[in-house]
Amino acid sequence: MSADDRAPDPSEPPTPAGAAGPPARPVGARDPGLQPERTRLAWRRTALTLTVVLLLTLRLAFPAGLVGALLAGAALLGWGAAVTVCWPRAAAAGPTRTGGRTLPLVALATAGFALVGTALVLRGLW
Numbered sequence: 396m397s398a399d400d401r402a403p404d405p406s407e408p409p410t411p412a413g414a415a416g417p418p419a420r421p422v423g424a425r426d427p428g429l430q431p432e433r434t435r436l437a438w439r440r441t442a443l444t445l446t447v448v449l450l451l452t453l454r455l456a457f458p459a460g461l462v463g464a465l466l467a468g469a470a471l472l473g474w475g476a477a478v479t480v481c482w483p484r485a486a487a488a489g490p491t492r493t494g495g496r497t498l499p500l501v502a503l504a505t506a507g508f509a510l511v512g513t514a515l516v517l518r519g520l521w
Contacts, residue, residue: 434484435484435485435486435487438481438482438484438485439485441481441485441501442477442478442481442482442485445474445477445478445481445501445504445505445508446474446478448474448508448512449470449471449474449508451512452466452467452470452508452511452512452515453467453470453471455512455515455516455519456470456511456515458519459515459518459519462514462518463515463518466511466514466515469507469511470507470508470511473503473504473507473508474504476500476504477500477501477503477504480496480497480500480501481497481500481501484497
């Protein structure tokens with residue numbers, strides 16, 4: 396068994412930077428890398444997904460009469476609120492302060508779309 400094959404011993408000091416592995420960063424230093432861009436792209440995908448779901452909901456709601464119109468209106472309000480809150484995060488170059496309301500509102504809009512879609516499907520089955 397060579398020295399490279401054995402498991403590291405927790406009692407041994409860590410390997411100095413440059414000897415093997417990446418150089419050590421100072422404690423507390425943060426390298427965001429591509430994380431901000433991934434976050435922006437994720438919020439854009441969320442807004443796009445909400446828009447597609449809204450369009451599908453509207454397509455199902457039109458033949459359903461008055462109930463469909465009410466459900467379409469509720470879906471449109473939910474979409475507007477969710478996109479209004481998540482779009483600044485999707486378009487921002489830096490951190491945005493939303494007061495912690497973005498994720499709960501998007502989750503509420505998603506649950507609302509699920510309920511509206513279920514109602515429209517059940518309405519179509521009757």
